[in-house]
Amino acid sequence: MHTSDFDYHLPPELIAQTPLQPRDSSRLLVLPRDGGPLAHRRFTDILGYLQLGDLLVANESRVLPARLLGHKATTGGHIEALLLRPAAEQPATATPAAGNLVWEALVKPGRSLRPGTRIIFSSAARDGRPGPPAGVVLEAEIVGRTEIGGRLLRFDQPPEPWLDRIGVMPLPPYIHEPLADPERYQTVYARVPGSAAAPTAGLHFTPRLITALREKGVQWTTVTLHIGLDTFRPVQEDDPRTHPMHREWYELPAATVAAINATRAAGRRVVVVGTTTVRVLETVAQEQGLGDASNDTLRPALGWSQLFIYPGFRFRVTDSLVTNFHLPRSTLLMLVSALVGRERLLAAYEEAVREAYRFYSFGDAMLIL
Numbered sequence: 001m002h003t004s005d006f007d008y009h010l011p012p013e014l015i016a017q018t019p020l021q022p023r024d025s026s027r028l029l030v031l032p033r034d035g036g037p038l039a040h041r042r043f044t045d046i047l048g049y050l051q052l053g054d055l056l057v058a059n060e061s062r063v064l065p066a067r068l069l070g071h072k073a074t075t076g077g078h079i080e081a082l083l084l085r086p087a088a089e090q091p092a093t094a095t096p097a098a099g100n101l102v103w104e105a106l107v108k109p110g111r112s113l114r115p116g117t118r119i120i121f122s123s124a125a126r127d128g129r130p131g132p133p134a135g136v137v138l139e140a141e142i143v144g145r146t147e148i149g150g151r152l153l154r155f156d157q158p159p160e161p162w163l164d165r166i167g168v169m170p171l172p173p174y175i176h177e178p179l180a181d182p183e184r185y186q187t188v189y190a191r192v193p194g195s196a197a198a199p200t201a202g203l204h205f206t207p208r209l210i211t212a213l214r215e216k217g218v219q220w221t222t223v224t225l226h227i228g229l230d231t232f233r234p235v236q237e238d239d240p241r242t243h244p245m246h247r248e249w250y251e252l253p254a255a256t257v258a259a260i261n262a263t264r265a266a267g268r269r270v271v272v273v274g275t276t277t278v279r280v281l282e283t284v285a286q287e288q289g290l291g292d293a294s295n296d297t298l299r300p301a302l303g304w305s306q307l308f309i310y311p312g313f314r315f316r317v318t319d320s321l322v323t324n325f326h327l328p329r330s331t332l333l334m335l336v337s338a339l340v341g342r343e344r345l346l347a348a349y350e351e352a353v354r355e356a357y358r359f360y361s362f363g364d365a366m367l368i369l
Contacts, residue, residue: 001311003235003243005342007328008349016358017177019184024206027357027364031348033320033340038351043204043365046322052217053268055259056322059199059277060222062190064160065167065182070121073139079119081140082106082170083159084196084228085249087152101158102143106229107151117142119153123166137162148246160193170196172361185361194226194249200324200361201274221259223280225250225305234329240310245331250280251302260317261297269319275332278318283307285316310334311342321368325352325359340368 020026028046030039050056066083086100107113121138138159144152169182179185187202189210214220226249235243260281263270272278283305289295298317308331321339326332337345348366357364 001240003238003240003329006235006240006330006333006337006346008346008353010328010353010359014353014356014359014363015174016360016362016364017175018179019203019362020358022206023188023204024209026204029348029352029357029364029366031340031344031366031368033368035344038348040355044209046367047209047212047216049367049369050213050216050218050271051268053219053263053266054271055219055221055263055268056213056271056273057256057260057277057281058187058189058202058205058220058222058273059225059227059280060187060189060191061195061199061224061226061276062193063169063186063195063198064193065163065169066196067168067170068121068138068159068163068166069168070119070138073118073120077112079113080108081119081121081151081153082196082229083153083163084150085226087146101156102152102154103159104146105151105153106149107142107153113142113151115142115144121166137166172197174360175362189222191222192224192226194224196229197227198361199225199227199274199276201322201365203362204322204365205273219259219263221256223250223252223256223277225276225280227276233331234327235331235334240331240334241308243308243331245306245308247304247306248276248279249303250283250305252280252284252298252300254300257298257300264296264317270317271320271322272318273322275321275323275326275335278309278321278335279305279307281317282309282313282315290316308334309338311338313338315339321366323366323368324361325349325357325363325366327360336366336368 024043026043028041028043030041068081070079084104087102087104119140139156140153142151143154169185185198188207228246228248237243260270284301323336
């Protein structure tokens with residue numbers, strides 16, 4: 001298996017720059033796992049593919065407005081930082097500390113930013129107002145480097161309470177259009193702040209559609225996985241199995257576990273919304289040995305996932321998947337390939353390109369059944 005096996009050509013004009021309105025008006029490519037023909041639908045047509053007793057499981061993590069603009073305290077030079085996660089080590093079962101002062105961040109320009117450099121972040125810098133950093137609310141000092149080339153920032157106070165005032169939504173680098181409404185990069189059910197990027201498969205759901213699904217007898221439940229940018233980075237190694245996956249915090253609550261166990265016991269489908277949700281479910285299922293020997297029920301769990309899913313992986317919970325179209329050579333594309341088969345998935349991507357589907361975060365969706 002080579003990373004180049006997961007490459008494909010995408011015309012740049014098919015990269016969606018803005019979200020559609022309403023959310024559920026996006027297109028839906030239906031891909032049967034049994035080899036049946038593809039179907040081209042609208043996202044609202046998902047109602048016709050889900051049945052009484054099926055269970056939808058989604059990631060309710062909320063994106064932090066964690067892109068901060070500021071200046072060096074000594075020279076006034078422009079600085080941009082993207083907060084990724086609290087840096088303090090946590091026990092395997094601990095929730096990331098809400099009052100953490102030290103954060104991992106991507107900072108640019110980065111070459112001159114050595115330990116001891118102080119940075120002032122302000123709403124004035126965010127809004128592009130000239131002059132000194134008026135309205136200062138946060139100061140940080142660089143105290144180290146991270147293994148991916150970022151920096152460790154120690155703030156003078158916990159940054160989370162101030163992010164809504166001075167932060168900007170961290171859109172992916174392939175989106176060049178400004179976002180008129182920051183809530184459009186949040187799912188309608190986002191509840192738990194902590195992600196550096198949105199669980200984009202969920203962006204297609206509307207309250208009206210979720211209500212219609214429930215009225216049909218399709219159940220709805222949630223997990224939490226706080227998404228880091230490493231999930232979206234292209235794999236650089238020739239052999240993807242040597243690619244290091246960085247950890248992401250998750251929680252699989254008791255109510256969700258009960259719904260999943262009941263659905264499986266009834267012989268109905270667990271339909272997973274997004275690859276991040278897949279990682280939660282399959283991490284826990286693998287760690288608990290679901291399906292091995294006499295173990296056929298999940299248990300609640302929380303912790304850190306470094307699970308890398310690629311072809312050959314044994315899925316223990318995921319029956320069907322709602323997902324977006326992913327970047328070439330990405331771990332996300334490899335995960336979906338593991339579920340449906342690499343050749344079949346890439347053939348579906350070629351069809352989507354021919355049919356001018358919209359790709360990536362604000363793009364169209366795929367339903368794998």
